[in-house]
Amino acid sequence: MSRAANPPPHLYCSIGLDRAAMRRRDPHWLAQALADETTRILPMHGLKVLVDTQGEKPRLGWRHPRDLAGAADSEPLFLGVIDGRAFFTIEAPDLDRGHLDYLEVRSVGSVLGGTDAGLAAYARAMMHWRRRHIFCGNCGTRTRPIDGGHARHCDHCGLDSFPRTDPAVIVLVSDGDHCLLGRSHRIPPGIYSTLAGFVEPGESIEQTVAREVEEEVGITIDDLRYRSSQPWPFPQSLMLGFQARAKMRPLTIDPEEMEDARWFSREELLDPDRRPVQLPNTDSIARFLIDEWLLGEI
Numbered sequence: 293m294s295r296a297a298n299p300p301p302h303l304y305c306s307i308g309l310d311r312a313a314m315r316r317r318d319p320h321w322l323a324q325a326l327a328d329e330t331t332r333i334l335p336m337h338g339l340k341v342l343v344d345t346q347g348e349k350p351r352l353g354w355r356h357p358r359d360l361a362g363a364a365d366s367e368p369l370f371l372g373v374i375d376g377r378a379f380f381t382i383e384a385p386d387l388d389r390g391h392l393d394y395l396e397v398r399s400v401g402s403v404l405g406g407t408d409a410g411l412a413a414y415a416r417a418m419m420h421w422r423r424r425h426i427f428c429g430n431c432g433t434r435t436r437p438i439d440g441g442h443a444r445h446c447d448h449c450g451l452d453s454f455p456r457t458d459p460a461v462i463v464l465v466s467d468g469d470h471c472l473l474g475r476s477h478r479i480p481p482g483i484y485s486t487l488a489g490f491v492e493p494g495e496s497i498e499q500t501v502a503r504e505v506e507e508e509v510g511i512t513i514d515d516l517r518y519r520s521s522q523p524w525p526f527p528q529s530l531m532l533g534f535q536a537r538a539k540m541r542p543l544t545i546d547p548e549e550m551e552d553a554r555w556f557s558r559e560e561l562l563d564p565d566r567r568p569v570q571l572p573n574t575d576s577i578a579r580f581l582i583d584e585w586l587l588g589e590i
């Protein structure tokens with residue numbers, strides 16, 4: 293290992309995408325884009341993205357609008373523009389798919405890489421939000437999309453709903469040549485990762501980091517340093533990544549929150565073949581935070 297996996301801008305950032313927010317409110321421009329030969333649409337089904345699995349490595353199954361005539365279950369949702377080409381996503385389960393298949397974004401994200409992983413993650417986040425706002429949260433009336441699908445309007449009570457992103461903190465706690473990794477009940481067997489948790493209402497992110505670490509493993513921290521962030525649309529989070537220093541070593545693990553947590557030495561984690569535990573997937577900011585500490589890059 294010579295450098296940290298997945299350095300910023302992390303995977304699932306929409307690299308190179310112009311979100312072209314002004315275009316969302318221009319129905320004429322959107323209609324023209326949907327008639328343009330160069331436009332591409334990413335079909336989705338059940339929050340999975342269409343992937344072409346035939347070639348040497350999987351690629352997103354981008355389609356032209358004409359391929360989707362009669363197959364779509366929803367209005368096209370505008371994602372943005374790259375080099376003059378417009379990109380949309382749409383709910384469209386009934387395609388003649390051939391060698392294409394609907395796959396989870398995380399199962400192909402690392403292979404897709406940069407721009408396509410970002411577009412797939414963005415499309416997934418938008419579709420997750422759309423599916424949960426078909427009806428007005430205020431009065432229950434069916435809503436309709438506005439602004440290229442970036443808001444939904446209720447004609448009965450006038451409420452506009454917008455996509456939500458939940459801020460969450462993620463922190464690599466270290467003390468000298470040891471770092472703290474743990475297993476929450478929800479991560480796959482064998483993997484030890486950084487500590488993480490959602491920001492609560494009325495809380496700063498610095499307070500969230502301190503609270504989560506104390507709740508999960510019973511220690512206090514200082515020297516908190518912000519590193520970078522990663523969109524994590526599984527389903528709708530933004531991960532805010534930190535490094536911090538532990539003020540004490542003995543852990544008091546909350547069994548409700550954590551299955552286990554331990555101190556690991558840099559030496560036992562550095563060699564991938566000799567690690568006593570697995571580290572999180574290389575598509576995650578969790579892995580980046582661990583790697584940059586292991587490699588002494590901070």
Ligand SMILES: [Zn+2]
Nearest residue numbers: 428431446449
């Ligand atoms: Zn309403």
